[in-house]
Amino acid sequence: MNIAILGTGQVAQTIGTALVKLGHQVTLGSRTEHNENGVAWAEANGGQTHNFATAAKEAELVFNCTAGMHSLSVVQQTGAENLAGKVLIDVANPLDFSQGFPPTLSVCNDQSLAEQIQQALPDTLVVKALNTVANPVMVEPSRVPCQHSLPICGNDDRAKEVVKELLQQLGWQNDQILDLGDITNARGTEMYLALWVRLYGALGTGDFNIQIQKAD
């Protein structure tokens, strides 16, 4: 599949590298055409890099791996026309570190970043996924023991099937993926980050996930 990843940071690079290994054509998108991180990653991993608009235009599916505080501006730079009709997997969290650690969320409670992106891109099929785990876990879920859980959500069932298929390629088993329903449920998975960052603090690592245990 021809996949664009908006962003050139650690999350973008980790997902990009995993997707290249799976045989996908991957382009990291950046504000500029020759972003230093993007060029270095592309050369080292056999991928490509371009500006946001061109990366998205040529792709069948797009990941948003930009910092959540900037994601709406990135989407605007990318252009709705380059994202129309495509599945966009929103991995970002609207974390605001301006007051230090732990961060607050720049949007929450009666709104979410994923909904804002869906509103800005009415012709794009936004699916929220992977935002509840750190990037090593995203692409290698087996590093965490047991049937830990990955909640996803989005308005379009066929888009969610496409995402589930891609997640399975990344190592997620079907019964680890929990569909919460429409995109408003991203409020839940993004607000969980307020607990995640504190678990990260208490455990001293981000290399964990939660497993949902039902009563017998």
Place this chain on the structure above:
Amino acid sequence: MNIAILGTGQVAQTIGTALVKLGHQVTLGSRTEHNENGVAWAEANGGQTHNFATAAKEAELVFNCTAGMHSLSVVQQTGAENLAGKVLIDVANPLDFSQGFPPTLSVCNDQSLAEQIQQALPDTLVVKALNTVANPVMVEPSRVPCQHSLPICGNDDRAKEVVKELLQQLGWQNDQILDLGDITNARGTEMYLALWVRLYGALGTGDFNIQIQKAD
């Protein structure tokens, strides 16, 4: 121990009944002295009921099991002098159901209900606990399999030790209890409710908990 529980609803009654069975003297506190739920519970379970102020005044330790939207008003009615020097276990979540299900939070992100209660009661030792599970799980954690987790937080280490001891009486094992640090961490455990209510919706039951799984 002489324990007061602010509230006469399901959470208050469930915790109250469990504490009576453990041999504690329990008084459910209510706005009025002869609250119908409180009187019925006390007669059926060998407990007592009183108004908030009297219940708290005579207690060594106090639970807040009122609806989170009303908890600050309840604390005010109870009177800081009746809660001074005591451990207060805050079980409430500031859930606002005025727009239906799923609820929003009436306070979150850069503040939490537990912090507001601690600010209103500077001489009370507030510990946030048990707010991340439904009431059947609170008093019978073994109904959920495996080492699922209970995050707690509060400013006073000795108060947290008292709470841990009481949680162990209720069936929580020491290594299930995760101390996140000071009371500001209640932002994390309260905001997790935005995910909890959606897991409740997707699973069709509140009879679950999360287990934190670290990478090997």
